[in-house]
Amino acid sequence: MPDHAISPTRAQDYPEWYQQVVRAADLAEQSPVRGCMVIKPHGYAIWERMQAILDREFKATGHQNAYFPLFIPLSYLEQEAKHVEGFAKECAVVTHHRLELGADGKLIPTGKLEEPLVVRPTSETIIGAMYAKWIQSWRDLPVLINQWANVVRWEMRPRVFLRTAEFLWQEGHTAHATSEEAVEETLRMLDVYATFAERDLAMPVIKGPKPAGERFPGAVDTYSIEAMMQDGKALQAGTSHFLGQNFARGQNIKFAGQSGAEEFCWTTSWGVSTRLIGAVIMTHSDDDGLVLPPRIAPAQVVLLPISRTDEERTAVLDACRTIERELAALSYGGEPVRAKIDARDIRGGDKVWQHVKQGVPVRVEIGPRDLAAGTVSVSRRDRGPKEREAVPLGEFATRVPALLEEIQRGLFERAKAFRAERSVTLASQAEVLDFFGPGEADGKGKGQRPAGFAHVHVADDPAVTALLDPLKVTVRCIPMEGADEPGTCVVTGQPVARRSVLARAY
């Protein structure tokens, strides 16, 4: 066996390593439909964990769930296109509503639709159309709705979890009476995302507004949370948009204010997707496979009975069940501890490695030797795969919540330290060019420097983009945290109030 369960390693070939981790952990696989993935039970269970936590947060901040149609009349997007440059491009379009059997045995689409339907790439237009009907008075505001849905964007280059033609997400759409309120909502949801990323995904993020060129089409302001992957590239992990009155004007979302005057609403939209699963993989996983932060691990503890004889098996399973019961009565992160017994009749070594590759935070082996000694053997996924610690049987369960929290915190701190190592503050154009190295010359992306995040003073100016484009670097966002640090743009010399984060991105 090689030194590591995953081949190639991160250092050898990062993109291939990523795919191998997904496969080894049995998270998802390619479907017969180009660009569309099948999310397998383990991958979907992680998504369900994310949904459960986020849904709780959305409701705690006053939102309700609803559901809008998958299909959007083409004219809705046309209407939007009038107001917004570059809106809606890579879309699936439904033009027929019927299949007929042809003479050659093939099915032929017939029943042409009068108006084509677009499979939603995002739902601003159709939700806005409904809001226009629902909202009449200031008393109807705010409208705070979220939907859990699938969307389709016919991406040129799909990549499992990170960019698939169809993906699952949530999209929040809110309408407000004032600009201030809508901005507040935009920032509140950005905070919800940032907290979720850091507390639950153990993934440090930088939040801030995007430069104009990176904004969602039609948005007044787009805010994002940006995370650093283990190859030093940035991943946009969530976005929150302040849409001003742009969409309200386009869709006629109006209300009568307290003075009686008719005004356009101020709207927001915000979303995170199954891409977060990719983000978690690339933030924490190692050369032995997936590493899951306990808070989103479908199983936080796996109990592995070890036995030879039937008699041993009974005793060992008994002990496992007792621990399982004890754990279910304890809580971590506001929920019962999730433990499962893996009593499958396969070799112990194989079983252990499966759980390593699937990222289970805590493995507990319980065999006759343990029972005789009154202990269990505990291994942590954030440590080496062969490390074990004997813990007194009676104490183990009660120690689990603290252990999970230690692992959760440890993963966060490790990711944060990694980001710090790969982050620099640069003062000149020459330093930027040097840090990100020359653009790849061989057309295969090899030979690039590992790079990372560069904190630099840059203006929101085409000259900056022109400099960064050949380097495949973008301005990710302007970090909101910390005090202003005025300076001058390293490209144009214009005064700017804060540094931006520059990076290559997924």
Next chain:
RNA sequence: CGGGGCGUAGCGCAGUUGGUAGCGCGCUUGGUUUGGGACCAAGAGGUCGAGAGUUCGAAUCUCUCCGCCCCGACCA
């Protein structure tokens, strides 16, 4: 859609003077084992991505098409 690579068993691959398909892992069964991804034996599993062509004969040569991966353009 451009550049590069590649499609042979579930996975990873070998297989060019063209001669009718193999290896490792996995899977099934039996046995020996068992606290660290075991060993021995037997077995199952393939229209060699699809179509057409050349040929007595094609995984192998020619053409067309399809799909996948990496790098771009697009993007969460």
